[in-house]
Amino acid sequence: MQQPMRSYWHILRQYIAPQRGTVLLMVVALLASVGLQLAGPNVVSRFLDAARAGAPQPLLVWMALTYVGIMALAKVCDVLVGYWAAQVAWTATNALREELTAHLLSLGPSFCKARLPGELIERVDGDVNGLAESFSSFWVNLVGNGLLLAGIVAVGFWKDVRIGLALLLFAAVAAAVLARVRRPAVAYVVRDREQSAALYGYLGEAMAASEDLRSQGAVPYALRRLFEHLRSWVPVRLQADLRRSAVWMTAVTLVVLGTAVAFGVGGALYQLGAISLGTVYLVIAYMGMMAGPIDMLRTELQKLQGAEAGIQRVRELLETRSVLVDGTVRLPAGPLAVEFRDVHFRYDDEAVTGQDEGPSVLQGVSFRLEPGRTLGLLGRTGSGKTTVVRLLFRFHDPQQGEVLLGGVNLRDARLESVRSAVGLVTQDVQIMEATLRDNITFFDPEVRDDRLLAVIDGLGFRQWVDRLPQGLDTPVSPATLSAGEAQLVALARVFLKNPGLVILDEATSRLDPATEALQLRAFERLLRGRTAIVVAHRLSTVERMDDILILEGGRVVEYGPRAVLAADPRSIFARYLRTWGRWSDEG
Known part of the structure; x- marks a missing residue:
């Protein structure tokens, strides 16, 4: 309990502090609202006595109009408080979303592959939504209603010590009881959010695999998995709702008891002649007003349960650290x-723990x-080709040995420098729902059109861009671009970076021969003046490479100039040329 709340306060201070001006306006409006709410019943009390x-x-009539004006102004203040609170909350939590997303991306593919996309979306959006509700309402309502309760008790003491004591005792007992009832619910809310994340993770997985599920007749299996997730979630949700309901039932009971106390104390003092009829109304009205803040506190305490659960999960995510430690050395410019020096590597099933498994x-x-120079990287399925690529991008570090680029050990290099110096084109190109320009520049507004068009001209596909309805401003999506067109976008992205090393990881494996020929010509333009590694699916892809490296079982079994290996009938590469026109692989 203490650790989540410390994290909550830290996040509250960190993201609310930049909005001091708006917070100050909100506090002024809140104080005005509380004062006006306290003044209203006093006007009615005076009206009755008068x-x-x-x-x-x-x-x-004047007193009645005064009451109407006070209540109207109080509602205006409430609206302003709500508006400014929502503005502060969403500005703060959007900043938190941004930090969480950036942190997830920094953890690398190992962490993300160990978790389903839907689960991570629920962590970034669902948990933070709970914090947004807490930031926008909880502290406003806590402070506002706390001040209102304090004001009611103070007015009660001003009218009569016995009234003040009754109101104070009721408020203290109600607050203590509500706090006591709330605590056990937090653990159940955490489990509820975990079950929610698991369900959304599975839904994301099922939607991504919808074509395979339909083609393999596995839809009933997918629905059965969905049923299992729902069945495991139901008892957890019921337990969480039961704990939440306990708070609600307690609040309702307190309201009934408070009303009874108000009638009893007010009636008794009126019979004794200690207070006027207007004061009796004031006691009943204030006790009724206390029911509102107490009920509101009940609601906000329920939200705090969700906020505490969200804080725990957000804190766990932010405290997760990548095993990749950023270096300090920048890679040199140019090719x-x-x-690779005696590199040994194994994938870790729990990559973020650093365990070798x-x-x-x-x-x-x-x-x-x-x-x-250009290198053709060949090998059968599972030989380690794609792993070599991932190590060069420093998605992972080897357990033993060194990987060097430009003479710099990648462990010592800045990650940003590595990602800038290495360009990668794969067979799976990610196309965004955006314009062609944004897809090539990755939404970088600093890239000028003349530079972008120079890149497109350099790759030789200006005609394709000119045929599009709106040129670079044409909206595109995964559904509107063919595999070949998506590859053109990927090539332009890499060319725009102007990297010193270009890696083509089976980039033409899904293309027909005619489209592949066009792509290879674009590749040749891209590779000029750069070091290049081409992970090949077809031998035609490496026929212009300078060197050939062949992996088998994670070991180098052949490496040398392509022309020399091709001319040597005893080489493995020559055997490939004689016997294989193409083969299926995936490093």
């Missing part, structure tokens, strides 16, 4: 030398590719 005493009608993928891989 009416019993035979006051003139103009005075009574980069690539060197799973079979070895690379076993003592060593080679050096000189700057400006």
